[in-house]
Amino acid sequence: MRYPLVVVAIIAAAWPGFATMRAGVATVSITPLEENIPTQLGGYGDRAGKPAEGIHDTIHAKALLFDDNGVKSALITVDTCSIPLSAVETALAKAAIEGLTIDRTLAAASHTHAGLEGFALDRRNTAGNPHIGVFSEEMFQFVTGRIAQALTEANAALQPVTAGAGRITVRGMNRNRRGDDHLDQDMTVLRLDRAGGAPYVVFVNYTAHGTIMSPGEMLISGGWPGVMQRTVEAVLDEGVTCMYANGAEGDITHAGSKGGSNWERAEDYGRRIGLRAAALARNIDTVAVENFAVRSLWVDLPPRKAAPEFVQIAGTEYHITEEQLHQMLPVLFPDSAPLYAVRVNDFAMISFPGEPICEIGLGVKKALREAGLAWPCVAGLTTDYIGYILTAEEYRESGYEATASFYGETLGEIMLAKSVELAKETAK
Numbered sequence: 001m002r003y004p005l006v007v008v009a010i011i012a013a014a015w016p017g018f019a020t021m022r023a024g025v026a027t028v029s030i031t032p033l034e035e036n037i038p039t040q041l042g043g044y045g046d047r048a049g050k051p052a053e054g055i056h057d058t059i060h061a062k063a064l065l066f067d068d069n070g071v072k073s074a075l076i077t078v079d080t081c082s083i084p085l086s087a088v089e090t091a092l093a094k095a096a097i098e099g100l101t102i103d104r105t106l107a108a109a110s111h112t113h114a115g116l117e118g119f120a121l122d123r124r125n126t127a128g129n130p131h132i133g134v135f136s137e138e139m140f141q142f143v144t145g146r147i148a149q150a151l152t153e154a155n156a157a158l159q160p161v162t163a164g165a166g167r168i169t170v171r172g173m174n175r176n177r178r179g180d181d182h183l184d185q186d187m188t189v190l191r192l193d194r195a196g197g198a199p200y201v202v203f204v205n206y207t208a209h210g211t212i213m214s215p216g217e218m219l220i221s222g223g224w225p226g227v228m229q230r231t232v233e234a235v236l237d238e239g240v241t242c243m244y245a246n247g248a249e250g251d252i253t254h255a256g257s258k259g260g261s262n263w264e265r266a267e268d269y270g271r272r273i274g275l276r277a278a279a280l281a282r283n284i285d286t287v288a289v290e291n292f293a294v295r296s297l298w299v300d301l302p303p304r305k306a307a308p309e310f311v312q313i314a315g316t317e318y319h320i321t322e323e324q325l326h327q328m329l330p331v332l333f334p335d336s337a338p339l340y341a342v343r344v345n346d347f348a349m350i351s352f353p354g355e356p357i358c359e360i361g362l363g364v365k366k367a368l369r370e371a372g373l374a375w376p377c378v379a380g381l382t383t384d385y386i387g388y389i390l391t392a393e394e395y396r397e398s399g400y401e402a403t404a405s406f407y408g409e410t411l412g413e414i415m416l417a418k419s420v421e422l423a424k425e426t427a428k
Helices: 085-095 137-156 223-236 262-282 314-318 322-332 358-370 392-396 411-426
Strands: 006-010 022-029 060-068 071-078 105-109 159-169 174-176 186-194 199-206 241-246 252-254 292-300 336-344 347-351 375-379
Touching (some): 022 137, 060 137, 159 262, 159 375, 199 223, 223 241, 292 411, 336 411, 358 375
Parallel strands (some): 199 241
Antiparallel strands (some): 022 060, 022 159, 159 186
16 A cells, blocks of 8 residues: 655644644553453564563553644554554544544554564464464454554543753663664653643653563563653653654664663663653743644555575574565565654654664754754654665675565665655755
8 A cells, every 4th residue: 555745734823813733642551461362572583472471561552643723643652562554554443533544643663572562463464473473353453442542532632732842962871783883872852731831741752672671571561661751751740641752773772771680670771761851851941833744755665575694593583484484575564664754843753664773863863954953853663664774785784683674775775765855845
């Protein structure tokens, strides 16, 4: 399925009597074990599809709905490893909010490795391989129903908002796991306030894999991103909802966590990131939303292909032969996939339907800054999953990331060029 370039660019004037931006937010649990639904955890083939053994902490979907003079757009965040297109489309159909379409709905997975397995929520997944996740109709209906509930509640909560953004550098908390020099240490925050000036929504963008949890942790958890969001909400303590989208984390992982167990390390890391986010949010001033845009651009992807060392690296973890991969590629991975852009005043975010490496994310942020947007950021793992997105040079260097990339060495250049095009359109 392909969609044309869709542009929703409404400019709200600041003089009295003109319609103001409205937004509503809602949080729901997407923890299937609450309904005794067997739950596959995402991130590791070594779990072999074994169901979660319990709940460490509740995982959530959060929906932020924008209404700009009657035109509606949505930003959804979920505590999953990835989020397939079919799940977003089904949730939208269940919510049935007039005018809200897939072209204006960006859904971002936190990439927690103790949350839900994205392939278990993907209707395309007919492989039946427990090492990548087996599609579960029961889990799919539960999660999409809960996301629809969040959208409906957010729509009912619409109210006038003001907006502001800011950025800090967080040193020593992430690293490039491929040994590359590229590293994004930015934390970018978008803050929305209620009409009276009280904080309403804090959206955090920061780049680090959700891999503190190992294959041995079998309890459902939002991981460090879940801890981070709870910390922000507790510190600000004003009825604030904190949302999170990971960055261009393809080759970026966490660093500096402390603790005697992985649970303690996730708590330590998430709390320290959350305290920085809360401090940044507190210092942001908000103003009327004078520039708002949501855009989507569907990109025709290059031919699918297996990386040269797939069997020796990724194939080993996921128990897939090269022959099996060739059978799975046209089923699991689409012909086209969406890039999204969200602009709120001088804040702008470009999203990718997979895991771009840091070099690509930095290129997009550079394009946004050069176009005059002060607070640029990049979100990975949004509204479908096409695997890792690398430059040609990094693809040829092989390694895990390259063997989990399924469109050959030109994918990164194509996605970067299209995202820069989208960034420039967003800045107009």
